[in-house]
């Protein structure tokens with residue numbers, strides 16, 4: 001019997017995932033992760049392993065043909081995939097939650113410390129020869145210990161962030177979301193409204209997905225409500241923040257600073273005003289970018305496909 005055919009949408013996928021797929025499937029890896037190349041290669045595949053920035057839309061899904069049985073994205077987020085179209089066609093969509101929680105949370109902590117302690121500004125001072133020595137009031141940051149931390153979205157990543165921040169001796173952990181989470185008790189985190197979180201937190205970490213509800217959740221009104229000493233971190237999706245409003249809030253020191261691993265668009269244009277601000281630390285969406293985590297993500301995505309092709313539930317299926 002012919003092996004099922006799987007399209008892999010990027011030429012540079014961690015070996016672990018590829019090897020798993022190759023044990024049971026004919027694997028077609030595109031030479032280039034472009035829409036045209038993918039469209040030319042997708043006809044007749046049984047499954048799609050999605051791992052690129054091209055939007056997996058209804059045209060590509062339908063170009064696969066009637067035999068398409070499964071799609072797995074090598075990411076936790078799936079805002080780049082037409083999940084509604086897959087659902088309408090009865091095709092399961094797998095993603096890779098949990099395996100990236102620790103790596104993304106580490107990134108959030110790196111951003112918190114960089115912004116709180118003005119590390120980027122300090123580095124710039126070194127480079128520009130403006131390093132002031134001996135002044136007791138130079139380069140003062142804000143303390144993480146004793147602070148109130150607000151986490152927007154206490155999913156796996158939010159919980160991993162909370163766990164890490166607890167050992168920095170923060171005074172209080174609070175979170176908001178649709179509903180209280182059972183895991184919050186062990187973390188000592190209190191469920192509060194978004195408004196209360198914004199009004200009272202010293203450090204806010206956004207770890208939420210991109211949905212119509214979270215789009216521009218952080219906007220000019222919200223920045224006005226935040227403490228002037230507040231720090232905003234985003235490791236979820238870029239569109240949760242109205243970036244124009246953030247530029248204004250950072251320029252006018254309405255808030256202390258921001259640290260972003262996700263932006264809109266990605267890559268951010270090199271002349272974007274956020275890049276010029278000393279109180280804004282930007283990472284190029286590296287939250288899950290460790291050797292081990294990307295390998296685990298590729299493995300889980302491959303297993304999701306193999307489960308579906310063997311008529312079993314995926315290990316992580318988007319509901």
Ligand code: DGY
Nearest residue numbers: 074075076077287288
């Ligand atoms: C995800 O998996 O959604 C991450 O943002 C990718 O790094």
